[in-house]
Amino acid sequence: LLAARALPVTAALGLVAALRAAAPGVTFAVERAGGIHYATGYPPLHEEDPTVVGTTPVEELLAEDSPYAGQPLLKLLAHHRELAPDAFLALARSVCGGLGEITRSSPTALLEISAPGVTKASTLALHCARHGIAPGEVVAFGDMPNDLEMLRWAGRAYAMANAHPAVLAAAGRRTLSHQKDGVAVVIEQLLAGG
Structure with missing residues (x-):
């Protein structure tokens, strides 16, 4: 811890x-x-x-x-x-x-x-600040309401195809479902320069 x-x-x-x-x-x-x-x-x-x-x-x-x-x-x-x-x-x-x-x-x-103020976004922001990573450099994936703040904070936000409707509405991008390896597909695209 x-x-x-x-x-x-x-x-x-x-x-x-x-x-x-x-x-x-x-x-x-x-x-x-x-x-x-x-x-x-x-x-x-x-x-x-x-x-x-x-x-x-x-x-x-x-x-x-x-x-x-x-x-x-x-x-x-x-x-x-x-x-x-x-x-x-x-x-x-x-x-x-x-x-x-x-x-x-x-x-x-x-x-x-x-606790008040403790979200995925605030925790990710603390981690990134310690390592000199700007929000624009962060790629985040989400599927449920607990991901919303993080998706709004990250430079590139992806909703999984099978995500909660609020997540689909909030994320700027979409990828395939969990069952179709949506995260892996995006990572491969990013590593290939996409």
């Missing part, structure tokens, strides 16, 4: 309260530097692995005396079994008032919440 821009625990607790009030039935997981910890009711990451279902309230996972409290809090994950993914994202953004960056990358109603 080179750096961590942690989500403050007080913000995470505020997010939990706001989302519970706005979307009854929401469940949570906590992603720390040492791994993901599932709170009560959170579904397994993979349906074939039911052993990861949490039994600990999210407040205990976030508590100062939690066994994980010494690890930076990277993300709060929020999942809803019934809401449509984009509707859940819009609802969360409307009720969480700047407590964190809320996005999604899953085809399900799973939200990823990081």
